[in-house]
Amino acid sequence: MLSGKNITKKFDDRTLFSKIDFKLSGNKKIGLVGRNGCGKTTLLKMIVGEEEITEGNISKTGESIGYIPQEFSFPDEMVGIYLEEKLDDNWSYYKIDKLASQLEFTNFDPYQNLNTLSEGQKMKVKLIELMLQDPTTLLIDEPTNHLDIEGIEWFEKYVERLQIPVLMISHDRQFLNNVVDEIWEIERDSLIKYVGNYDNYKEEKFKLIEKWNEEFKMQERKRAQLEKLLENVRKIGAGHQRSRAISAAKTRIARLDKDKKEKYEKKVMKDIKIETEVHKTKLMLRVDNLSMSYGETKVFEDMNLEIRGGEKIWLFGPNGAGKTTLVKVIMGLQKPTKGEVKVGDNIKIGYYSQVQMKDDCKRNIREEFILRTNCFYGSAGGYLSKFLFSKDDMELKSIKQLSPGERARFEFAIFSYKDYDMLILDEPDNHLDIETKEVLEESLKQYRGTILLISHDRYFVSNSGINKVLNLKDGELRGN
Numbered sequence: 025m026l027s028g029k030n031i032t033k034k035f036d037d038r039t040l041f042s043k044i045d046f047k048l049s050g051n052k053k054i055g056l057v058g059r060n061g062c063g064k065t066t067l068l069k070m071i072v073g074e075e076e077i078t079e080g081n082i083s084k085t086g087e088s089i090g091y092i093p094q095e096f097s098f099p100d101e102m103v104g105i106y107l108e109e110k111l112d113d114n115w116s117y118y119k120i121d122k123l124a125s126q127l128e129f130t131n132f133d134p135y136q137n138l139n140t141l142s143e144g145q146k147m148k149v150k151l152i153e154l155m156l157q158d159p160t161t162l163l164i165d166e167p168t169n170h171l172d173i174e175g176i177e178w179f180e181k182y183v184e185r186l187q188i189p190v191l192m193i194s195h196d197r198q199f200l201n202n203v204v205d206e207i208w209e210i211e212r213d214s215l216i217k218y219v220g221n222y223d224n225y226k227e228e229k230f231k232l233i234e235k236w237n238e239e240f241k242m243q244e245r246k247r248a249q250l251e252k253l254l255e256n257v258r259k260i261g262a263g264h265q266r267s268r269a270i271s272a273a274k275t276r277i278a279r280l281d282k283d284k285k286e287k288y289e290k291k292v293m294k295d296i297k298i299e300t301e302v303h304k305t306k307l308m309l310r311v312d313n314l315s316m317s318y319g320e321t322k323v324f325e326d327m328n329l330e331i332r333g334g335e336k337i338w339l340f341g342p343n344g345a346g347k348t349t350l351v352k353v354i355m356g357l358q359k360p361t362k363g364e365v366k367v368g369d370n371i372k373i374g375y376y377s378q379v380q381m382k383d384d385c386k387r388n389i390r391e392e393f394i395l396r397t398n399c400f401y402g403s404a405g406g407y408l409s410k411f412l413f414s415k416d417d418m419e420l421k422s423i424k425q426l427s428p429g430e431r432a433r434f435e436f437a438i439f440s441y442k443d444y445d446m447l448i449l450d451e452p453d454n455h456l457d458i459e460t461k462e463v464l465e466e467s468l469k470q471y472r473g474t475i476l477l478i479s480h481d482r483y484f485v486s487n488s489g490i491n492k493v494l495n496l497k498d499g500e501l502r503g504n
Contacts, residue, residue: 025049026071026087026161026189032079033066040066043080044215046208048161048189055200055222056193058210060429060457064193065094067210068163090159092150094166094193094428094455103141103149104134110156123152128178131344140318143170143378143451144343144480151179162190168199169454170378172343173480195458197222197483212286233288240285250277303333307368308446308474309354314363316349323349324499327363331446336468336475336489341496347478348378350496351448374444376435378451378478385423389413389434392423397441411437428455436464446474453484462487 026048033040040063048054056064069075071082072091098106107120124132127148141149147170154162168176180202183190191208194200200207200222207218207225216232218225254273260266311329315322323346331337341347352358354365355375367373385392393404408418411433426434432455439447447468453461461484468475469489479485494503 030080055204062210098138168196306333337492338490390418
């Protein structure tokens with residue numbers, strides 16, 4: 025059994041969580057949620073020994089822990105060689121092919137270089153590596169990021185069948201609904217546990233928030249009464265009785281301060297709107313006879329596509345089908361084998377890449393924002409604060425230091441500031457916490473421009489105002 029007792033984690037003067045307890049046993053499937061930056065990934069790293077514990081103790085005697093981090097990289101070598109190095113003996117090669125088949129990794133090629141795989145294919149290779157370890161406990165950070173819908177559905181079934189405990193950080197609400205038995209949330213420096221799936225969690229969280237806010241109201245009423253009492257006592261003439269009454273009132277106020285309740289307020293992005301002119305039915309872009317190949321491998325051939333103003337398109341398909349390649353060709357970041365892309369007159373396109381800014385960027389948040397928007401210094405601070413960046417963050421944090429979720433918020437700050445006619449969004453929901461996803465969903469739903477959205481988050485897609493669906497599979501584009 026894996027367990028933690030009185031676990032506390034501090035960074036300088038900031039406490040992520042304090043004196044939390046947990047147990048992982050049986051075959052429980054647990055979803056770990058919370059705002060970006062609350063300490064979810066840190067907790068997993070503490071369990072596997074990659075991060076120091078400030079206080080407390082984690083017991084993992086006899087446990088074989090399998091861990092997939094949120095971000096990972098591969099060496100420059102072939103898939104087959106990399107995975108064979110993870111085998112216990114030379115007679116287990118069949119395991120790799122079997123696991124690839126179970127993952128529905130239909131285009132699995134052991135001779136392909138790891139770094140030429142799509143992001144979703146890389147995730148599947150990592151899952152194969154993990155399964156080869158035969159762990160007794162699984163810890164996975166954002167397992168559905170970059171997996172296609174078929175892969176997610178397979179993974180849901182795989183997790184359900186496992187007879188070991190699994191702790192997963194996830195903001196995929198449909199996944200949480202389908203798979204988990206419990207949801208643990210890092211909230212207010214504590215670990216709060218909810219029995220059931222995501223729908224149960226929402227219902228119970230609402231009740232808990234009501235309870236917290238009622239306690240806050242009662243506290244404030246008591247405080248007002250005591251302050252009034254203290255004011256009246258001070259009007260009494262000097263004497264022993266007056267001193268005792270003042271001391272008693274101050275003691276009661278101090279007791280309130282010691283057990284102070286805070287009003288619950290969601291710290292989410294507010295009033296975020298992506299503005300644009302309305303280009304109803306106007307030609308936004310056209311793709312004519314587009315073909316793309318890598319050597320002998322054809323990604324797509326003779327593709328034709330027309331996108332008009334007001335269309336909100338969901339582009340989906342299996343990992344490796346060429347969705348990201350297509351948008352890179354549209355954006356001029358990759359040259360096609362054949363064909364052309366025509367963008368409508370005076371159309372400005374905003375592009376969100378699933379591979380975000382370079383990790384080595386040393387400019388701070390405010391500097392990078394000003395560089396990319398030409399915004400004034402003071403205005404940049406006010407704008408970035410709407411996206412939950414504090415003044416200290418803006419000045420002291422470099423782009424390199426941002427978490428994936430923070431980088432995503434930064435990109436949406438850029439989108440919101442600029443006036444784009446069309447948005448091309450490649451997995452924009454990856455790494456975002458649930459509250460931020462909800463704000464983005466509403467923003468996209470209200471956006472009057474054109475959207476081409478790549479996403480495997482079923483919940484997110486259904487709430488983003490999509491009015492057209494395109495499926496890229498086997499080199500062909502099919503639509504509704």
